[in-house]
Amino acid sequence: MNKIFELDNTDYYYDDDIESFEYREVRQENSDNSMENATYHFFIQDTNANILYSNGYLQQKLKIVNDNGTAIAGDNVALVNGGGLINANRFTLGTTEIESNINYSALMRQVLGLMHFTPDYSSSEATNMLFYIDTSDTADRKPLKHNGALLDTTKITDFFKNLGTNEKYNQGFTERRKFTKDSKTVTIWVPLKYVFDFFREYKKVITGLQVKFEFQRNNSQNMVYTDEQAKNYKVIVEDLSLWLPYVRFKNSAAAKFNELRLSDKNVEINWNQHSIVKSNIFMKNSSGSYTIKATSDEVLSLYVIPQYTDRCENAKQNNMLFDNLDMIECHLMINNIKVPTVSYMMDFEKGDYNRLYTSLLESGLNTITSETGCMVNYSNFGKLYPIICFNLAHHQNYTDTNNLMIEFNWKLRNNPNKNYVFYFILQERKKCYLNIKNQDITMIKTLKL
Numbered sequence: 007m008n009k010i011f012e013l014d015n016t017d018y019y020y021d022d023d024i025e026s027f028e029y030r031e032v033r034q035e036n037s038d039n040s041m042e043n044a045t046y047h048f049f050i051q052d053t054n055a056n057i058l059y060s061n062g063y064l065q066q067k068l069k070i071v072n073d074n075g076t077a078i079a080g081d082n083v084a085l086v087n088g089g090g091l092i093n094a095n096r097f098t099l100g101t102t103e104i105e106s107n108i109n110y111s112a113l114m115r116q117v118l119g120l121m122h123f124t125p126d127y128s129s130s131e132a133t134n135m136l137f138y139i140d141t142s143d144t145a146d147r148k149p150l151k152h153n154g155a156l157l158d159t160t161k162i163t164d165f166f167k168n169l170g171t172n173e174k175y176n177q178g179f180t181e182r183r184k185f186t187k188d189s190k191t192v193t194i195w196v197p198l199k200y201v202f203d204f205f206r207e208y209k210k211v212i213t214g215l216q217v218k219f220e221f222q223r224n225n226s227q228n229m230v231y232t233d234e235q236a237k238n239y240k241v242i243v244e245d246l247s248l249w250l251p252y253v254r255f256k257n258s259a260a261a262k263f264n265e266l267r268l269s270d271k272n273v274e275i276n277w278n279q280h281s282i283v284k285s286n287i288f289m290k291n292s293s294g295s296y297t298i299k300a301t302s303d304e305v306l307s308l309y310v311i312p313q314y315t316d317r318c319e320n321a322k323q324n325n326m327l328f329d330n331l332d333m334i335e336c337h338l339m340i341n342n343i344k345v346p347t348v349s350y351m352m353d354f355e356k357g358d359y360n361r362l363y364t365s366l367l368e369s370g371l372n373t374i375t376s377e378t379g380c381m382v383n384y385s386n387f388g389k390l391y392p393i394i395c396f397n398l399a400h401h402q403n404y405t406d407t408n409n410l411m412i413e414f415n416w417k418l419r420n421n422p423n424k425n426y427v428f429y430f431i432l433q434e435r436k437k438c439y440l441n442i443k444n445q446d447i448t449m450i451k452t453l454k455l
Contacts, residue, residue, distance in 0.1 A: 011263035023259030067245040073238035077189035083232035084183035094222035302434035310394040369395040
């Protein structure tokens with residue numbers, strides 16, 4: 007196995023040469039974080055420290071209050087899944103911007119969590135991120151319901167005979183409300199590797215360079231969900247900080263590490279990066295097409311999320327849920343080539359969308375050699391999470407080209423009665439070169455020659 011200090015070997019690391027591994031808190035630079043669109047800045051200026059950012063965390067302390075700032079009582083309100091705090095984010099290494107998303111980051115991380123988290127993971131580490139997925143499009147906290155009239159004369163046997171499961175019960179909302187009711191402060195820990203894809207694949211210490219992180223907060227109306235009709239709420243950010251592991255090597259490893267730092271090597275770093283864009287608003291159209299602009303010439307996957315526009319900035323609608331629009335057909339045109347060759351066909355009304363659901367499973371951790379599942383079951387895929395996935399890694403003969411043009415085409419059964427949009431998540435291959443001695447970073451436009 008290669009070592010954590012071997013900056014020129016980027017596969018994985020082995021930590022038997024570590025003398026100490028200590029988490030330290032890094033405070034954000036803002037003096038006022040009360041604004042709805044506040045941007046939080048973090049500067050790590052100690053260029054002599056060895057920091058393993060891939061194992062770092064973003065800590066959030068949030069609470070829900072009434073619009074006038076007073077504490078809520080027993081109101082039926084909770085944060086959306088994951089909290090929804092981060093709307094935009096940027097990571098800069100030295101003077102080079104490595105990764106950024108300028109909008110809708112919370113929604114993108116919701117989609118990626120639904121695809122990549124397994125049921126086992128969701129019951130442990132994901133709960134540290136307040137990741138409790140919604141099980142219905144309501145704020146109903148009653149798991150059972152009584153069918154029929156309930157009178158003073160109702161017999162106990164008749165009561166239990168008519169007691170059944172409440173299909174509108176939202177388990178995720180119920181769990182999240184436990185942490186936020188009565189304006190309690192909830193602490194959320196999000197691994198940096200789930201905020202910045204660079205750290206999912208570059209698991210090496212970073213030293214000799216200043217590092218900058220920027221996070222812009224979301225609008226409160228995108229962060230809370232409630233069925234309280236006559237009340238408005240806002241989210242207070244009580245604290246935002248980074249917890250980063252500082253590493254000290256044993257003497258033998260430190261000597262090799264310092265020798266490597268003085269070498270004039272260019273290290274190639276590759277990673278898969280996600281970005282999200284939003285379409286125009288479609289005015290009740292039953293069909294159409296939309297062109298998605300890639301930032302790289304090597305696109306691996308495209309995820310399409312349909313949603314009615316009234317979910318955005320509306321606490322009475324859950325913006326972490328999506329809408330199938332009663333879509334019946336869709337496909338891509340990539341440089342005038344149809345993908346897939348046979349369009350996706352679906353009938354959400356009849357529950358017939360197996361092929362579309364399978365594409366979601368294959369975009370997660372399900373592969374030829376593993377069957378791990380994901381967070382979305384078949385029923386909820388159609389009702390709550392209709393994520394349309396296109397695996398373009400299988401079509402690299404025309405996705406690794408200059409002037410890549412991707413067009414999404416769709417058809418609905420009828421003209422919808424509401425306006426809608428699409429969110430497009432692109433997974434693209436990114437590459438940079440790091441000169442260890444000079445600490446220079448050069449971003450490379452990925453293009454297969």
